[in-house]
Amino acid sequence: MMTLSAAVLAVLGIAFTFLPEELAVYLGSEPGPLDVLQLQVVGALYAGFAMLNWMAKGSRVGGIYNRPICIANFAHFFIGAMAMFKFLFRYPEQPFTLWILCAVYAGLAAWFGLTLYRHPLPAQSSQV
Numbered sequence: 001m002m003t004l005s006a007a008v009l010a011v012l013g014i015a016f017t018f019l020p021e022e023l024a025v026y027l028g029s030e031p032g033p034l035d036v037l038q039l040q041v042v043g044a045l046y047a048g049f050a051m052l053n054w055m056a057k058g059s060r061v062g063g064i065y066n067r068p069i070c071i072a073n074f075a076h077f078f079i080g081a082m083a084m085f086k087f088l089f090r091y092p093e094q095p096f097t098l099w100i101l102c103a104v105y106a107g108l109a110a111w112f113g114l115t116l117y118r119h120p121l122p123a124q125s126s127q128v
Helices: 002-018 020-026 033-055 067-090 096-116
Strands: none
Touching: 002 020, 002 033, 002 096, 020 033, 033 067, 067 096
């Protein structure tokens, strides 16, 4: 889960950091200098979040373990998915890649949401 989210965020971070103008044009916008700067800052946020998830990939996540990381990921993916759903249902003629990204975000939101309230260790049976 942490590796997948790190990979998704790293791809987005690299893309928005190094190709902000091209991505904006692909999505149907004519970006000005401030728009390009905003996309690059968003790319930096994605890259930082990707690094956080990559560094936590070997740790236990769930229940009380790494709860701040789990909550941050859940909030990011849930809020992002809801914003994309709202946008895509209002403007359905958007590129198919945006629909795919929305589905990935929704899946990761569900996964982090479940992980948030589950203990990462399997239940131990008591044998007498």
